[in-house]
Amino acid sequence: MTVREALGKAIETLTLKRFEEAALEAELLLRHLLGFSRVELHLRLEDSLSAEQTQELDQLIQRRLGHEPIAYITGHREFFGLDFHISCDTLVPRPETELLVEKALELAGNRTLLAIADVGTGCGAIAVALAVHLPQAEVYAVDISAAALEVAAFNCERHQVANRVHLLRGDLLQPFACPGLDLVLANLPYVNDREMGELSDEVRLFEPAPALSGRPDGLRQIGRLLAQVEDKLRPGGAVLLEISPGQRAAVVDLAGRYFPGAAVKVLPDLSGDDRVVVIET
Numbered sequence: 001m002t003v004r005e006a007l008g009k010a011i012e013t014l015t016l017k018r019f020e021e022a023a024l025e026a027e028l029l030l031r032h033l034l035g036f037s038r039v040e041l042h043l044r045l046e047d048s049l050s051a052e053q054t055q056e057l058d059q060l061i062q063r064r065l066g067h068e069p070i071a072y073i074t075g076h077r078e079f080f081g082l083d084f085h086i087s088c089d090t091l092v093p094r095p096e097t098e099l100l101v102e103k104a105l106e107l108a109g110n111r112t113l114l115a116i117a118d119v120g121t122g123c124g125a126i127a128v129a130l131a132v133h134l135p136q137a138e139v140y141a142v143d144i145s146a147a148a149l150e151v152a153a154f155n156c157e158r159h160q161v162a163n164r165v166h167l168l169r170g171d172l173l174q175p176f177a178c179p180g181l182d183l184v185l186a187n188l189p190y191v192n193d194r195e196m197g198e199l200s201d202e203v204r205l206f207e208p209a210p211a212l213s214g215r216p217d218g219l220r221q222i223g224r225l226l227a228q229v230e231d232k233l234r235p236g237g238a239v240l241l242e243i244s245p246g247q248r249a250a251v252v253d254l255a256g257r258y259f260p261g262a263a264v265k266v267l268p269d270l271s272g273d274d275r276v277v278v279i280e281t
């Protein structure tokens with residue numbers, strides 16, 4: 001079978017099972033199998049697949065038909081223009097989370113030295129993106145999951161920022177002894193108990209529940225973080241939190257309670273949904 005035939009067959013199988021992005025996903029699976037770039041795939045459509053490769057492709061397609069996200073099958077996902085290794089121990093970074101990074105870069109501006117914490121770092125996407133774009137920053141990336149931190153360590157090495165991204169295992173800001181942080185960013189679990197039962201198979205069956213559930217109302221970890229952060233922030237520091245749109249009022253209220261004098265803003269994502277709460281002290 002040629003690459004062209006295999007691609008056509010994969011597209012047909014996924015389309016029949018109503019996968020909306022069948023063509024894109026089939027291409028990603030074939031590229032993963034063959035180790036090809038997008039251009040290479042299209043230049044080598046007449047190459048032949050070995051029997052072993054054909055069998056492997058069938059297995060990859062079966063995994064996708066079982067609703068495993070493409071990112072777990074291929075083991076990587078792009079975030080902020082950088083390629084990240086991910087595993088079943090880490091959340092798949094979402095495009096809307098790029099807004100946290102954009103806002104942090106804007107706040108960082110031209111400041112010379114910065115201490116930044118990424119709380120709940122997962123695969124390290126936020127921390128690594130910031131370290132790559134802010135050569136003057138020291139980034140502290142915290143997670144409660146040792147397995148997630150191993151993935152983050154791989155990504156720090158891969159993007160050559162391991163000397164400035166300090167990986168810490170712990171509960172929220174517990175690893176930090178005293179004030180000294182200029183920026184605290186967090187995409188903590190924020191799905192409430194009701195929403196946990198309504199998640200798609202892709203998310204529910206494959207993404208780690210501790211990375212998703214902010215039980216019971218989705219705000220458990222965000223509330224705990226806000227209670228801790230005041231003591232760890234330098235005067236003039238800022239906190240950026242990713243939220244679910246329905247949490248806007250509750251999080252703004254919490255922010256006002258812990259930081260009475262601060263400017264609190266809510267930024268929409270590209271779909272127009274409230275996504276990031278910015279607290280500037």
Ligand SMILES: C[S@@+](CC[C@H](N)C(=O)[O-])C[C@H]1O[C@@H](n2cnc3c(N)ncnc32)[C@H](O)[C@@H]1O
Pocket residue numbers: 090091092093094097119120121122123124125126142143144145148170171172187188189190210211212221
């Ligand atoms: C929603 S995921 C975000 C991962 C990554 N920052 C991203 O945006 O793709 C939340 C992460 O927070 C971590 N986490 C959950 N509770 C935590 C806690 N109490 N302290 C530190 N990390 C925690 C989870 O292990 C998970 O990696």
